[in-house]
Structure formats: structure tokens, C-alpha cells
Amino acid sequence: MTVPINxxxxxxxxAIQDEYADxxxxxxxxxxxxxxxxxxxLLGYSADATDPLPDxxxxxxxxxxxxxxxxxxxxxxxxxxxxxxxxxxAILAAQQVGPIGRVIGVDMTPAMLEKARANAELLGLPHVExxxxxxxxxxxxxxxxxxxxxxxxxxxxxxKAAVFGEIARVxxxxxxxxxxxxxxxxxxxxxxxxxxxxxxx
Amino acid sequence: xxxxMEAVGLIDIEFNGQRWDTFSGTPSAxxxxxxxxxxxxxxxxxxxx
Numbered sequence: 001m002t003v004p005i006n007x008x009x010x011x012x013x014x015a016i017q018d019e020y021a022d023x024x025x026x027x028x029x030x031x032x033x034x035x036x037x038x039x040x041x042l043l044g045y046s047a048d049a050t051d052p053l054p055d056x057x058x059x060x061x062x063x064x065x066x067x068x069x070x071x072x073x074x075x076x077x078x079x080x081x082x083x084x085x086x087x088x089x090a091i092l093a094a095q096q097v098g099p100i101g102r103v104i105g106v107d108m109t110p111a112m113l114e115k116a117r118a119n120a121e122l123l124g125l126p127h128v129e130x131x132x133x134x135x136x137x138x139x140x141x142x143x144x145x146x147x148x149x150x151x152x153x154x155x156x157x158x159x160k161a162a163v164f165g166e167i168a169r170v171x172x173x174x175x176x177x178x179x180x181x182x183x184x185x186x187x188x189x190x191x192x193x194x195x196x197x198x199x200x201x
Numbered sequence: 202x203x204x205x206m207e208a209v210g211l212i213d214i215e216f217n218g219q220r221w222d223t224f225s226g227t228p229s230a231x232x233x234x235x236x237x238x239x240x241x242x243x244x245x246x247x248x249x250x
Binding site (some may be wrong): 039164168 | 202205206208209210211217219221223224226227228229235236237238239240241242243244245246247248249250
């Protein structure tokens with residue numbers, strides 16, 4: 001894999017997994033980003049969609065935007081979420097596409113996957129599944145998705161070309177992405193890009 | 202990000218124009234805020250065959 005930024009990929013993934021394991025298991029801890037229901041309100045998620053959710057399905061939400069701002073997904077669509085965390089966006093997607101649709105979330109952090117699977121079972125959503133994998137090498141066949149969603153995860157990869165290459169690969173022809181992520185308004189020095197502590201903080 | 206999406210063949214890239222500040226006022230200090238980090242949302246399409 002080509003990693004354009006000079007960073008230790010294994011160490012970076014380990015640091016990210018440690019951080020997000022805490023988000024999964026100790027969501028009340030307090031992080032350098034907002035989480036949970038207050039964050040969902042800040043990002044404009046519909047109260048009709050989020051209020052009925054149990055705390056376990058929303059408390060570890062740590063997105064940076066709202067991929068559904070372009071409109072709800074259509075019934076029957078197949079959705080892939082790149083970096084699905086504890087399953088908040090995947091669950092909303094599953095409710096939108098309904099039981100004739102399908103949602104596949106991919107995440108690398110075991111604690112997040114465990115929580116996401118428990119949430120899907122709790123909510124009775126058998127058409128959503130969560131797979132362990134890296135976003136630079138999605139564990140999915142080609143041309144499976146009508147829609148790829150993601151929320152605040154792609155920025156955590158130093159190899160964004162690989163991530164978007166994978167997204168394009170798993171999309172069906174005519175498929176679309178609806179992604180929320182971050183942009184910076186000030187230049188980030190190369191030394192900062194190579195500092196793993198700054199990737200997670 | 203837009204150049205990378207275009208390089209992999211995605212088209213009709215559309216940013217919705219809204220920006221979210223999700224790093225200010227957080228419980229822990231954030232380096233993200235120092236770089237003017239904001240959340241955005243965008244949509245793009247894979248061409249039909």
C-alpha cells in the first residue's frame with residue numbers, strides 16, 4: 001500500500017483503535033470531540049429518528065457532519081458505511097432502506113463492532129451487518145453498494161487515495177457517496193502530519 | 202479531497218455548503234480546533250457504464 005504521508009501505519013491504527021475503544025466503552029469519559037445525543041442535535045439529525053433510539057445506539061456517536069443532509073436513502077438500497085463505529089449512522093440507514101434493503105458497516109475496532117452488532121440486535125435490524133476491516137481494503141466484493149456513507153472517518157487515514165479507490169470499487173455503476181468529513185482552513189505542517197498524537201487528538 | 206475523488210472516477214461532486222464546528226467547547230483540548238477544522242458533507246457519483 002502506498003502511504004503518501006510518512007507515518008507508521010501500524011502505530012497509527014493502534015492509537016486510533018485505543019481512542020475509539022474508549023469511545024465505545026466509556027462514552028461519558030469526555031473527548032476532544034463531541035459525542036452522543038448533543039452532537040446529533042448539533043449536526044441536524046432529525047429528532048424523530050434519534051429520540052426513539054436507546055442510549056447505547058447513540059452515546060458513542062462521534063461524527064463530524066450529517067451524511068443524510070442530502071436526503072433520506074431509498075427503500076431497498078444497499079448501503080456500505082466506511083468506518084461504522086458503534087453503528088449510529090448504519091442503524092439510521094437501515095431504518096431508511098427498510099427490510100428489503102441492506103446495510104454493511106465496516107470498522108477496524110473490535111469494541112465498536114461489538115457494540116454496533118449488539119445495537120442492531122437490540123433494535124431488531126437483521127438487514128444490517130458489521131464487518132471488521134480497514135477502510136483502505138474494504139472486505140467487500142466489487143459493485144455491491146448503491147450508496148456509500150461515512151462520517152468523520154476518512155480523515156483518520158493517511159492514504160485517502162486508497163480509501164476512495166476502495167469506495168469507487170464497491171460502488172455499483174451509477175451509485176453515489178454521501179459523506180461527512182473534515183476540512184482544515186489552516187495549513188497543517190508536515191511535522192504535524194507525521195505526529196500520531198495529532199491524528200487522534 | 203475533491204482531486205482524489207476525481208482521480209478515482211467519481212463525478213458531479215457536490216458540497217452542500219454547510220459547515221459544522223464539532224471540536225470547539227469539547228471536554229478535552231483539541232489540536233483540530235487549532236487548524237480551523239470543520240465538518241462538511243458532500244455527495245458524488247460513480248458513472249454509469
